[in-house]
Amino acid sequence: MQVYKILLPLNVDEPFDYVSDIPLMRGDFVNVPFRGSKKLAVVWGKGESEVEEYKIKKIEDKPDLPALNENLLKFIEWVAAYNLSHIGNVLKMCMSVKFGGKRNKHEPIIPDFTLTGLTETQDEISKILRAKVSNAKYCATLLDGVTGSGKTEVYFEAIDEALNEGKQALVLLPEIALSYQWLERFRQRFGVEPGVWHSARTPKQRRETWLDVAEGKTNLIVGARSALFLPFNNLGLIVVDEEHEQSYKQEEGVIYHGRDMAVVRASIEHIPIVLASATPSLETMHNVDDGKYELLHLPERFGGAHLPKINVIDMRLEKLPADEFLSHTLKEELTQALEKKQQSVLFLNRRGYAPLLLCRACGYRVQCPNCTAWLVLHKSHKSLECHHCGFRGSVPEACPACEAEEKLHPCGPGVERIYEEVKNSFPSARVEVLASDSIKKADEIVTKMGNHEIDILVGTQMIAKGHHFPKLAFVGIVDADLGLEGGDLRAMERTYQLMHQVAGRAGRESDVGKVLIQSYMPENSAIAALIGEERNKFIKSQLAEREKFGMPPFGRLATIVLSGKNEKLVGNYISKLALAAPKSDNVEVLGPAPAPMSYLRGQHRHRLIIKTARNINIQKYIKNWTEKTHLPPSIKMKIDIDPYSFV
Ligand SMILES: [Zn+2]
Ligand SMILES: [Zn+2]
Ligand SMILES: [Zn+2]
Incomplete structure (x- = not known):
């Protein structure tokens, strides 16, 4: 034994x-x-x-x-x-798979790569990447290029190299970018169905893919961040597309950043990793500056500016009637596009009809019973919904506080309300909404849009993802200030990335594209950078600001959130925890304070923020500190290293 x-x-x-x-x-x-x-x-x-x-x-x-x-x-x-x-x-x-059950026995899937014509630069960069794959050593490369620069084509070449050598290749994508259209493109180039891994796969599909990967029967895997934990035995390349996407960060259960952990896996496997983006994250750009990552830049295909003409509407000067959200200029652009039989997209990153229901008699705001959050009115579902905990209730006839009838007023727009406004202004236009809660129909809507069966598409960031609409001539960004509300560390960066992606949808093939940005603070640096196509200057200034305040990637951050049903108990324990923080140079412990979302899913939440110099082992510091803390089972502790969410 x-x-x-x-x-x-x-x-x-x-x-x-x-x-x-x-x-x-x-x-x-x-x-x-x-x-x-x-x-x-x-x-x-x-x-x-x-x-x-x-x-x-x-x-x-x-x-x-x-x-x-x-x-x-x-x-x-x-x-x-x-x-x-x-x-x-x-x-x-x-091992998030249910083993057992009948196995589909099949031969290894052999891809058959179709070469396409590459420009001289694309060819040059492909060769560099192929050489890295064939070298089989760890190295991280940022592939920097806008949509249409051939970024995907170029990393496809690197994948082909890995597959030719009998190795496995993993492509990570944000979950919502894993569309049917994208996979189709993959199929066409590689002549096979790639192994697909994301949360919506059935248990049987997951089991088959897991075993295929482990047994080397599938060498090409496309997946969301969790695909990183598949049992590859012969991995030769990892690609992280849209590396800047915040959705790579997993916020529940094991909290980790998929992109960063992908770099770790590549280093453990001694293989190259390619991070691809049109708007790289500050963290990645900083690693390029430090010489940790190599930069390969794909220029725009036709040289010079690639974004369409962008104009900003100063909404302070618009004096719109109450409950209207589209400026006169924006409607004028829609009219013109309709006349020319071109398509338009209106972007607003907020689901539902209105983010708030307010009583005009007493000022009451309808709140989620489980969270410090207002309930969002969804007209299509005839419900009030909490976007934080999923609570869903019916829309009350009378104010729950003062019982006044017909006084509850929806404030502010969501995509459904913009849809309504467009429909009122252009009754004969074909208008659709694309949002994640219409996800079942997303493929259908995208297909209709591609066939020009839609004139105006109103959507959340779902519309920013990879879809290609050749007839799209006008993009209106309904509220450029929305992403800045939270005011966290990365708000400006994120706003820039999202607007860049959305703006890039318009008129990519021709020079007819137009973009209008509606904003109440049109002077903000993200908008200025977008208009001036001054991405690198924007990144530099953002990095300089982070450096000044010792923020990541120059310093390190972590958060500790205690949560529980009993608010007083949570408050007591977070105070105790704060007092127990080991004194250390170059470590600042901020708080305790109630988290901005101080009540979430029925739990009260209090928070500490730990900020350290770059060279401090923040994990060791937190471990030494929290290991000695004994919490009652009714209180949960959540530690987030390199946090992206500050709610
Ligand atoms: Zn009331
Ligand atoms: Zn809630
Ligand atoms: Zn650009």
Whole structure:
């Protein structure tokens, strides 16, 4: 009998001892008894125990599953340590599959790459990337290029190189960018169905893909951030497309940044990674400045400016009638586009009809019962919804506070309201809404738009994603100030990235495209940078500001949020925690204070922000500090390293 350390895919921070009379290797799957049931777990190594062997539980059996390799185990350990997550929870992400059931036996899928014509620069950059893949060493490259510069074509070449060498390639995309259209493009170029990995896959699809990846039967995987935890045995390349997208950050469960962890996995696997973007994140640009990442720049195909003509409407001067949100100039552009039989897009990154229902008799604002948030009116669902916790209620006839009837007034616009305004102004135009809560119909709407069966499309950031509409001539950004409301660290950067992406939709093929931005603060630097096509200057000034305040990527940040049903208890414990913070130079602990979203999903939330110099091991600091804290089970602690969400 031998003692083994067995890691269970549960909320545990270390492996447990079990004995086995069959020899096991690190990475093997085993079934073990745990709290009265049989659990699938992974051998983490040999163990020694002071306890007499007969007192240690015995593993039940070793199922017929491909073992996890050493690189993946190292990656799991790394992710857990960096993000201060329980290692069992990280392991769980690597085996989020229901094993068992009938397996589709098939031969390995052999892609058949179609070469396309590349420009001289594209060809040059392709060759550099192919060489990196064939070199098989860790290196990180930023592929910087706007839509239409051939960025995708170029990284497809690198993927082809990996596949030719019999290796696996992983392409990460933001979940909402994983559209049917995009996958179709993949299919056409590689002649095969790539393995697809995201949250909407069925359990059977997930199991098949997981096993195909482990057995090397699928070498090409396209997926959302969680695909990073698949059991590749022969990975040769990782591509992170739209690397600037904040949706790479997972905010629930194990909190991690998919892009950053992808870089870690590439380094553990000793393989190249390509980060692609038209609007790279400040973090990535800073790594380029520091020489950690190589920069490959794809120029715009036709030289010079690539964005269409952009104008800003100063909404302060517009004096719009109450409850109208589209300026005269914007409507004029819509009229012209309709006359020319061209398509328009109106962008507003807010679902629903109105973000607030206000009583005009008593001033009451209808709030979510579970959150410090107003309920959003959704006319299409005939409901009031909380965009934070998913609460859904009916729309009251009378004010819940003063009982006045017909006094509840919707304030501000969501996409549904913009749709209504467009419909009122242009009754004969064909108008549709594209938002994530119409996600079932998204493919249909995109197809209709592509076939010019829609004149005006009103949408959230869903419209910014990869879709190509050749007849699109006009883009109106309804409220450029929306993203700046939160005022967090990255608000300006995000606003710029999103507007750039949306603006880039207009008239890409010709020079007829026009963009109008409506703003109450038209002088802000994101808008100025967009109009002047001064991206690098904007990034520089944003970086300078971050440096001045010691903010990331120059300093490090983490947040600790305590939450619980009993507000007083949460407040007491966060104060205790704050007092226990070890004194250290170059570490600032800010707070405690109620989090901006001080009540969320029925939990009161109090927060501490930890800010340190770059060279401080913030994980070690927080670990030393919080390890000694004992919290009652009714209070949850959430630690976020490199936070992106500050609500
Ligand atoms: Zn009222
Ligand atoms: Zn809520
Ligand atoms: Zn640009």
